[in-house]
Amino acid sequence: MITKKRVAVVGAGMTKFMRRAQETGKELAYEAARMALDSCGLGIEDIECVTMGSAPDAFDGVHMKGEYLIDGAGAWRKPYMRNYVGGGTGVFAPIHGWQHIASGLFDTCLVVCEEKMSSCRPHPQAAFLTIFDNLTERPLGPNLVWIFALEMHRYMHVHKIPKEKIAVVSVKNKRNAMDHPCAQLAQKITVDDVLNSEILAWPVQRLDISPTSDGAAAIVLASEDVARKITDSPVWIDGVGWNLDTAYWTNRDLYYPQYVENAARMAYEMAGIKNPREEIDFAEPYDPFDYKELHHMEGLMLCKKGEAPNLAWEGVTQRDGKLPICPSGGLLGVGNPIAAAGLMKICELFWQLRREAGKRQVPGDPRTAVAQAWGDLMQVGTVVVMRA
Amino acid sequence: MSVKIKEYAGTPLREEDLKQGKVLLVDYWPKANYIWSAGTAIGRYLAELKNGRIVGRQCNKCGRIVVPPRMFCESCFRPNDRWVILKDTGVINTFSLSHITADATRIKEPLIPAVIQIDGTTDAGILHLVGETDPEDVRFGMKVQALWKPPKERTGSITDIKYFRPIGR
Numbered sequence: 001m002i003t004k005k006r007v008a009v010v011g012a013g014m015t016k017f018m019r020r021a022q023e024t025g026k027e028l029a030y031e032a033a034r035m036a037l038d039s040c041g042l043g044i045e046d047i048e049c050v051t052m053g054s055a056p057d058a059f060d061g062v063h064m065k066g067e068y069l070i071d072g073a074g075a076w077r078k079p080y081m082r083n084y085v086g087g088g089t090g091v092f093a094p095i096h097g098w099q100h101i102a103s104g105l106f107d108t109c110l111v112v113c114e115e116k117m118s119s120c121r122p123h124p125q126a127a128f129l130t131i132f133d134n135l136t137e138r139p140l141g142p143n144l145v146w147i148f149a150l151e152m153h154r155y156m157h158v159h160k161i162p163k164e165k166i167a168v169v170s171v172k173n174k175r176n177a178m179d180h181p182c183a184q185l186a187q188k189i190t191v192d193d194v195l196n197s198e199i200l201a202w203p204v205q206r207l208d209i210s211p212t213s214d215g216a217a218a219i220v221l222a223s224e225d226v227a228r229k230i231t232d233s234p235v236w237i238d239g240v241g242w243n244l245d246t247a248y249w250t251n252r253d254l255y256y257p258q259y260v261e262n263a264a265r266m267a268y269e270m271a272g273i274k275n276p277r278e279e280i281d282f283a284e285p286y287d288p289f290d291y292k293e294l295h296h297m298e299g300l301m302l303c304k305k306g307e308a309p310n311l312a313w314e315g316v317t318q319r320d321g322k323l324p325i326c327p328s329g330g331l332l333g334v335g336n337p338i339a340a341a342g343l344m345k346i347c348e349l350f351w352q353l354r355r356e357a358g359k360r361q362v363p364g365d366p367r368t369a370v371a372q373a374w375g376d377l378m379q380v381g382t383v384v385v386m387r388a
Numbered sequence: 389m390s391v392k393i394k395e396y397a398g399t400p401l402r403e404e405d406l407k408q409g410k411v412l413l414v415d416y417w418p419k420a421n422y423i424w425s426a427g428t429a430i431g432r433y434l435a436e437l438k439n440g441r442i443v444g445r446q447c448n449k450c451g452r453i454v455v456p457p458r459m460f461c462e463s464c465f466r467p468n469d470r471w472v473i474l475k476d477t478g479v480i481n482t483f484s485l486s487h488i489t490a491d492a493t494r495i496k497e498p499l500i501p502a503v504i505q506i507d508g509t510t511d512a513g514i515l516h517l518v519g520e521t522d523p524e525d526v527r528f529g530m531k532v533q534a535l536w537k538p539p540k541e542r543t544g545s546i547t548d549i550k551y552f553r554p555i556g557r
Contacts, residue, residue: 012390016398022411023399031397039393061416118401125492134422135430136456137515139547141490146501146515149484154503157482157528182396201486202498215398246462250503251454251511254482351390358391 004104008227008234009094009386011040011220012347017184017335020118021214025060026072029114032216032340033074036110040220040230047220048106050075052082053093053113055338055375058127059120073112086131087288087375088242089113090217090342091382095240097221098384107223114216115337124212131377133247145209147378149201151254152291156203158255159306163203165313167194169290170207172312173326176319177333179359182344184335185211194290210288210330215337217344235353239271239385247377260299260374260381267370268301271385276301280385281366282324282352284345286374288331296372297325299381324362327352342373346384353388429457432471438544440536442474444509452510476534477555478506481513485523498523504532504552519551531556 013035015021015028023031029052037044052073057065066082073080083089083096090113097111117124128144155161168191177186189207197206227234243262245252252258264276273279285296294308302323303311311317317325328334328348331341349369351357372383405411426434429445433456436443446453447461447468461468483502487495500523505513518526519535532552542548 013393014396016396016400018398018400020401020403020406021398022401023397028398035393035396039390061418123492129490132515133456134424135426135434136546139545140501140515140517142501142515143486143488143490143492145488146484146486149486150482150501150503153484154482182398198487199485200488201484201501204484248454248456248458248462248511250513250515253512254503354390356390356392 003102005102006224007098007101007221007237008224009219009237009346009350010222010227010230010234011036011042012218012350013039014182014217014340014344014347015215016182017213017215017337019184019211019213021116025114025116026069028116028214028216029069029072029112032218033072033110033112036218036220042220042230044074046108047074047078047110048108049079049100050110050112051093051096051100052080053084053089053339053343054082055084055086055089055115056127059115059117059124061119069114074110085376085380085382087286087338088342088373088380088382089339089375090344091346091371091373091384092242093339093343094219094221094237094346094384095242095382098237098240101221101223107226109221110218111221111343112216112218113339113343115340116214117212117337118214143201145201145204147249148289149204151378152203152289154254155291155295159309161309163195164191165309166208166291166294167191168312169287169293170194170332172318173287173330173332176327176360177329180329180334183329183333184213186329186333204289208290210332210336213335213337213341215335215340217340217347219343219346219350233354235350236387237384238387239267239273241266241383243381244376245379247379249377249379256305257295257299257374257381259379260296260372261301263381263383264300267383267385273385277303279368280370281364282327282362282369284326284328284330284348284369284371286331286342286372287326288336290332292374293326293330296374300370300372300383319360320363327357327360327362345371345373349386353386429459433457434544437546437548438542440539442476442506442534444472444474444506446470446472453508454511455506455509455514472508474509475507478504478513478532478552480518480526480528480530480532481505482528483518483526500526502552516549517551518553520553530554
C-alpha cells in the first residue's frame, strides 16, 4: 500500500470508565479530548480535522450522534466525520484518523471515541436486540448473549477446550485492571469464582462478560514531520487493517474469526511483519468476553488455532509472561464503553510503548504491539500495529 | 493511563442517586412502529414454511446451497440460480442452554437456541430452538427434525416450526 505520510500518535487521554456517569456524552468527549491535547501541549487551533467513533445511536436515544457530539469532540467548524463499525469502532476510529493523514490531506487529527450506555433503560442490552435479522431471527425471541454462547460453545467444541482455560482470562484481566486508575471492574477473583457465577446462557456465565459502561478516550495523530516537532517519543501507526464477514452469521463456522485474520494480514503486511508470534511484543485484543481474547489471539496469528487457551492457562499471557495480553485490564477489567473501550486499547499501546504505564508497564523492551477490536454482527475485525 | 497524568474526569452515579432525585433527569419513551416487506427470497422462504417446507437457493458457479435463501450469491456476486427444496432434518452445529429470555428474565428450565445445519445445505445453517429433550442430552452433531405447527396455525413465519427435536436415537 502506498501512503503519502507516516503517521504517529503524539498524545492520549481518557475518562474514568463507570456504569453510570453524571456527565453527558459531550462532556465525557470533551474531557478525554482535552486531556489528549494537554498531554502533547497542543491547542485546538493546532488540530486540522477530527474523527469521532461512537456505537449505536440507540444507546443514547439521540439520532445522528456524531453531529450531536461535535462540540465536545473539539470539531467546531472543522472537517469532521463520525465512523461506526459496531464494537470494532474503537480501533477503526484511529484507522479513520490515520487515513486522513496518511493520504496527505492533513498533518494533525484528533480522534475521539465516546459511549454513554447508561441512558438506555432498564438496560442497554435491549438496544442490541435489533441486530438479529428482523425477518428470520427476531420472531424466535433471541437474547444478545445467545450469539456469544453459540460462538463460544462452537470454539470450545472444535478445540476441546475446558471452561477453566477460558475463565483464567477473566481472572487475569480483572487483576491487571487493579493497576489502572480508570478501571470500573478491577477485582481479585479466582477461576472458581468465574465457574460458580450465574449461568446466563451456557457456556456464558456472569463473570465471563465485560460490564456496560460510560466513558470516553481520545488520541492526537500527526504526520511524521509535525510529530517530531511535538514530541521526542512519537509512537508510530505502522499498520492498519479492517475486514468484514457475511451478515448471514449462521452460515459461518463460528469457531474461527477469519475476518480478524484478514484484517491482521493487511496490517502486518503494511508494517512489514512476517512472523507476528516473534515480532509482536505485547497485544491488546478485544475482550468483551473472556473467550474472545483467546479467539482474537488466534485470529491475530499470535498463536496456532486452538492454542490460545493453553497459553493463557500456562501464564504466558500474564503481564510478566512471554506474550503479555491485555496488560491494561481490557474490557473485562477497565470496562466496556463500546467505542471508547477500543480506543482505550490504542491509548494503552501508546503509554506502554512510551514506558509511561507505571505499575502496568510490561517488562523488557517492548517495541512493537498490536491492538484489535471486533463487532457488528460478530463480523468485523479492526487491527492497528504500533511501534515505539 | 499514563504516569504523567494525575487526575482524570468522570463522576460515578448510583442507581439510587437517580431514584432519590440527586440529579436532574429527562425521561423519554420512544414509540416506533415498523412494517417490513419480506422481499423476494425471504418472502418465498416464509411462504414455504407455511407449506411445511424449508427451501434454500443454489449458486451454480460455486455450488453452495444456502439457507436462509437470498437471490444473489455474495461470494460470486452474481444472481444465484435455483430453488432447492430441502429436508426438514439437520444436525446441531452449535447450541446453548439459555437461562435468560429475550428481555433477560431468568428461567429455570433453559431454552436451547442452536445453529442447525439443514441436510442438503453446504454452509452452516439457521438459528432455531431445540425441544423435546433433556438439556443435558443435547450434543454437537445430534440429528434433529422440525416439529411443525398444524397447518391451520401456520402464518408464514420462522415460528411455523415450533422447534427442532432429536431423531434416530
